[in-house]
Amino acid sequence: MLRSVTFSARQVTVAFVDGTAARFHAIWLRDNALDPETRDPGNRQRLITLSDIPADLAITDAQLAGGDLRVTFAPEGKTVDFPGTWLADHVYDHAGQTPLLPKGTTTWDGTMPAPCSDWRDVRSNPRALRDWLAAVAELGFAKLTGGPAEPEALLRVADLFGHVRETNYGRFFEVRTEVNPSNLAYTGLGLQAHTDNPYRDPVPTLQILYCLENSAEGGESIVVDGFRAAERLREEDPAGFALLAGHPARFEYRGTEGVCLRARRPMIELSPDGQLQAIRFNNRSTAPLVDIPFDDMEAYYAAYRRLGELIDDPAMGVSFKLEPGESFIVDNTRVLHARKGYSGSGSRWLQGCYADKDGLLSTLAALQAQQPEAAE
Known part of the structure; x- marks a missing residue:
């Protein structure tokens, strides 16, 4: 769930209810839009190519919509909703160095009982x-x-x-x-x-x-x-x-x-x-x-x-x-x-x-x- 939203033509900044925040670029949001014209509702595969997105893409509006994000893109005049939980799962606005271990990995030694x-x-x-x-x-x-x-x-x-x-x-x-x-x-x-x-x-x-x-x-x-x-x-x-x-x-x-x-x-x-x-x-x-x-x-x-x-x-x-x-x-x-x-x-x-x-x-x-x- 989202707590607040601010935006410019090229990016959106969202604050989550847990106090964290993240930025998302306009081109990233448009490329990953979840509407049925962009992604097949059944198999979730993308229906457009990058060249289908206007090179002069801009955000004209971004606001809260029941805890989610609603964004309008120009020049298409297209409005898309992004669930807050989906955005939290796909944050790429990370500071610092990438950790050595992949997410969800726990290392061990001989003291661990075999699962x-x-x-x-x-x-x-x-x-x-x-x-x-x-x-x-x-x-x-x-x-x-x-x-x-x-x-x-x-x-x-x-x-x-x-x-x-x-x-x-x-x-x-x-x-x-x-x-x-x-x-x-x-x-x-x-x-x-x-x-x-x-x-x-x-x-x-x-x-x-x-x-x-x-x-x-x-x-x-x-x-x-x-x-x-x-x-x-x-x-x-x-x-x-x-x-x-x-x-x-x-x-x-x-x-x-x-x-x-x-x-x-x-x-x-x-x-x-x-x-x-x-x-x-x-x-x-x-x-x-x-x-x-x-x-x-x-x-x-x-x-x-x-x-x-x-x-x-x-x-x-x-x-x-x-x-x-x-x-x-x-x-x-x-x-x-x-x-x-x-x-x-x-x-x-x-x-x-x-x-x-x-x-x-x-x-x-x-x-x-x-x-x-x-x-x-």
């Missing part, structure tokens, strides 16, 4: 599904317990919010010991915390791992918040952080015949305004680094080493041993996963698949719109 939901609940209760997806969106990972210990059950996890992303590994892949493995994941070796498939562009943004058997000694799963590791690196070594964010690394995979995947992306990816977007960290798949200037290479490697030390810090990891029918999902652009080595009697059999975050976030947003108390 966990029940398979039956998330499949039958929209609120439980909403809460599980919200945990993935905020924290970057979550577990599911109580599922069936059946091959391909992980595909039903992906169906909860989106679609499987098929790769050269297939719709899903087996994670168990092989005699001649095409990937070190298919051995009993321990694996350093890593993000998957950094050699793809775009990288799969979600990974699901589902347990079918786990009677071997060892083999615990570990997850590490890469955003927290990046935060710590920036706090103690801003210059090293800038090197890892400012130069592309190279990643490569050619473990099977006919496959040669390559990507050139930074280990710490930032948006143009400096906000964390993604972490790519996978020592097994890092190709020779050839895009760092000679004079910066040693400092780059020092920052790379330190990021690895932070990721390997036992205090950073949340550890758990999956039981048959349990699974977990990670945001593969943020959360690294690791595995302790296993050997001896018994067996360990997981299945994995990839999916993409846009489907998860879309399903979550739709559920939150149906259940608005989730956002309170």
Whole structure:
């Protein structure tokens, strides 16, 4: 809700009832008008192009309309209402530096219990599904317990919010010991915390791992918040952080015949305004680094080493041993996963698949719109 409005030909200033204020340009308001001639009432897609808006656009009137904003534009003579709540959700009049973390992100270390939901609940209760997806969106990972210990059950996890992303590994892949493995994941070796498939562009943004058997000694799963590791690196070594964010690394995979995947992306990816977007960290798949200037290479490697030390810090990891029918999902652009080595009697059999975050976030947003108390 709005408390007051002032305007000039080129902008409007509104004061909200909570005491905050924000400015909006005339061109921004006209481009984002919510009337049915500007946006389709059903799908909310824009019906005009920027060239349809007069270059000499001006505001001739702006006033309160029941707590909302009513604006008249010249030379069209067009009057449009903007809900106060909509304006509050779309404020761009910010002072100061953009925060490092995206909105709605909470970083964590090994002291946090793993967020966990029940398979039956998330499949039958929209609120439980909403809460599980919200945990993935905020924290970057979550577990599911109580599922069936059946091959391909992980595909039903992906169906909860989106679609499987098929790769050269297939719709899903087996994670168990092989005699001649095409990937070190298919051995009993321990694996350093890593993000998957950094050699793809775009990288799969979600990974699901589902347990079918786990009677071997060892083999615990570990997850590490890469955003927290990046935060710590920036706090103690801003210059090293800038090197890892400012130069592309190279990643490569050619473990099977006919496959040669390559990507050139930074280990710490930032948006143009400096906000964390993604972490790519996978020592097994890092190709020779050839895009760092000679004079910066040693400092780059020092920052790379330190990021690895932070990721390997036992205090950073949340550890758990999956039981048959349990699974977990990670945001593969943020959360690294690791595995302790296993050997001896018994067996360990997981299945994995990839999916993409846009489907998860879309399903979550739709559920939150149906259940608005989730956002309170």
